[in-house]
Amino acid sequence: MTDTRLPAYATTADTLRADSLAVTPAEMHGLIAGILSGGLELEDGSWLTMLYDYTHQGMGWPTESKTLAMQSYHQLKAQLTGSDLDLDIYVPDDEQSGVVARAEALVEWINAFLAGVGLIGTKGRTLSKDVTEALGDLKDVAQLGVDEDGDMQEQAELLEQVVEHVRVCSMVVHAELGARPDSDDTPKTLH
Numbered sequence: 001m002t003d004t005r006l007p008a009y010a011t012t013a014d015t016l017r018a019d020s021l022a023v024t025p026a027e028m029h030g031l032i033a034g035i036l037s038g039g040l041e042l043e044d045g046s047w048l049t050m051l052y053d054y055t056h057q058g059m060g061w062p063t064e065s066k067t068l069a070m071q072s073y074h075q076l077k078a079q080l081t082g083s084d085l086d087l088d089i090y091v092p093d094d095e096q097s098g099v100v101a102r103a104e105a106l107v108e109w110i111n112a113f114l115a116g117v118g119l120i121g122t123k124g125r126t127l128s129k130d131v132t133e134a135l136g137d138l139k140d141v142a143q144l145g146v147d148e149d150g151d152m153q154e155q156a157e158l159l160e161q162v163v164e165h166v167r168v169c170s171m172v173v174h175a176e177l178g179a180r181p182d183s184d185d186t187p188k189t190l191h
Contacts (some may be wrong), residue, residue, distance in 0.1 A: 006075060009092040009105075012068055019062040023055040029072050029090035030109035031055070034116020036073075036080055037174035042181055047073060050119050080174045081181050087167050099155045103146045106159070110142040110166060117173060131176045134169035141166060 006012065012025040031054060035047045051069055052058055061069065072090070079087045091105035114135070127135075141162060146155050 006068070006071055006088075006090060009090065009097075012090075015064050015068060019065040021056060021061060021065055024105065024108050025068075026091055026105040026109040027112040028055070028069055029076070030112030031116045032069065032072050033076050033080070033087075033109075033170060034113035035119060036076055036116075037113070037170060037178045038117035038120030038122070039177045039179055040120055042077060042081070042179045050116075054115065054119065080171070080178055085171065087171055089163055089167055089170075091163070094156065099152050099159055100146050100148060102156075103144075103159055106163060106166065107142050107144075110138050113170060114138060114142070117177070120177075122177070125177070128176055130172055134172040137169050138166065141169075 006025075006029075007015075009025050012028075016023055016025065016028070028051070031051060032047065035050055036042075040047055048066075048069070049058075052060055060066070075088070089106065089109055091102050091109060094102070117135070144162070146159070
């Protein structure tokens, strides 16, 4: 687990809304995860410019919202490059919202993740069958919805399975395309 903890989803949503940003916490988090998973160098600060361009017409974010984005970046960087295989998908908590709101936030997260991977670009790269399948699965999941007339307990259980699948697919994409931290064990060659 990482030391960086994000505030409650509703708190982050309130902050983004108060700062007049037309982005949800799920979109912010998913976009950053996608940028990292697409292969942006870990110490490349251009992720913030991409976030601004994609979400706020290139204009910077107010300090409080920028701090939330930076916390998300550091959390995601630690999770995606760590050995624990943990990746938190930032959607509302079960107790704070219903299944429908969680499902909608998951779709926002997925679409933003795919956009983030797209911002880095996969053109010119040969993608493995696993990554191609993972990206296809994410696109398919983003088309799903919740049966609002069905048993909400059953829908909640199914949603948890879908969230886990999204987490695994995202990690598969990062495992192949994402940057890795420099290992101190690797000898450096000087020329």
